[in-house]
Amino acid sequence: MKIDGGCHCGSITYTAEIDPEKVRICHCTDCQSITGTAYRVVVPAPSAAFELRGGKIKEYIKTAESGAQRAQGFCPECGTPIYSTNPTDPKIYGLRVGTIRQRAELRPRLQQWCRSKLEWAQDLRDVPQIAKQVELR
Numbered sequence: 272m273k274i275d276g277g278c279h280c281g282s283i284t285y286t287a288e289i290d291p292e293k294v295r296i297c298h299c300t301d302c303q304s305i306t307g308t309a310y311r312v313v314v315p316a317p318s319a320a321f322e323l324r325g326g327k328i329k330e331y332i333k334t335a336e337s338g339a340q341r342a343q344g345f346c347p348e349c350g351t352p353i354y355s356t357n358p359t360d361p362k363i364y365g366l367r368v369g370t371i372r373q374r375a376e377l378r379p380r381l382q383q384w385c386r387s388k389l390e391w392a393q394d395l396r397d398v399p400q401i402a403k404q405v406e407l408r
Contacts, residue, residue, distance in 0.1 A: 272288070272289055272290070272291050272373070272376075273286070273287075273288055274286070274287050274288075274289055274366075274371050274372065274373050275287075275324075275371075275372050275373075276353075276366070276370040276371040276372050276374075277325070277326075277353075277370060277372075278326070278345075278346035278348070278349050278351035278353060278370060279346070279349045279351045280346065280348050280349035280351070282325070282326040282346050282347075282348045282349065283323070283325065283326035283328060283346045283351070283353055284323075284324040284325040284326065285321065285322060285323050285324055285325075285353070286321075286322050286324055287316040287320050287321045287322070287364070287366060288316065288317075288320035289314045289315070289316050289320070289366065290314075290315075291314070291376065291377055291378075292380055293314055293315055293380065294312065294313070294314045294368060294377045294378065294379045294380055294381075295312070295313060295314070295379055295380065295381040295382065295383060296310050296311070296312050296379045296381070296382045296383070297310060297311045297312075297313060297382075297383050297384055298310045298382060298383065298384045298385055298386075298387045298388035298389075299335075299336075299383075299384035299387050300387045301333060301335060301336075302384070303387070303389070305333070305343065305352065306352065309388075309389045309391075309392035310382075310388070310389075310392065311352075311367065312367070312368040312369065312377075312379055313355075313365040313366060313367060313368060314365070314366050314368055314371070314377060315363045315364070315365055315366070316354075316363065316364045316366050317362065317363055317364075318356075318361050318362055318363065318364060321354075321364045321366070326346065326348075327347070328344040328345065328346065328347075328353055328354075329344070329345055329346070329347040330342040330343065330344050330345075330358070331343045331345070332358050333355075340357075340358050341355045341356065341357070341358070342355065342356050342357070342358035342361070343355050344356065344364075351367075351370060352367045352370075353366070353367060353370055354366050354367065
């Protein structure tokens, strides 16, 4: 599937070819901390199928619990996370689904690092819903 996306401020834009069957949710504590929320939704894109079309991504190297290092690519202007990849040999980019324009079509097929999942985030059906933003009090 051909996709395109970018950061919140519009400085970073990209295109990629992905397999929508490989969309997954990561519940690890690193993803919770880096995103500032309960989990991260990602889809892999081979480096040959990922093209940065605009802007210059800044990378931060994160060391995981396993000791493996991952480059976290983000917009230096607005901070939007764009991808993660191997810092020395980027064969696959883990694209952040929230930055993909076609994100409504990308239903997750797998959840990983479930030992760290936040139970309250698993079923939100009983949480009241409001169609637009309301003032926080």
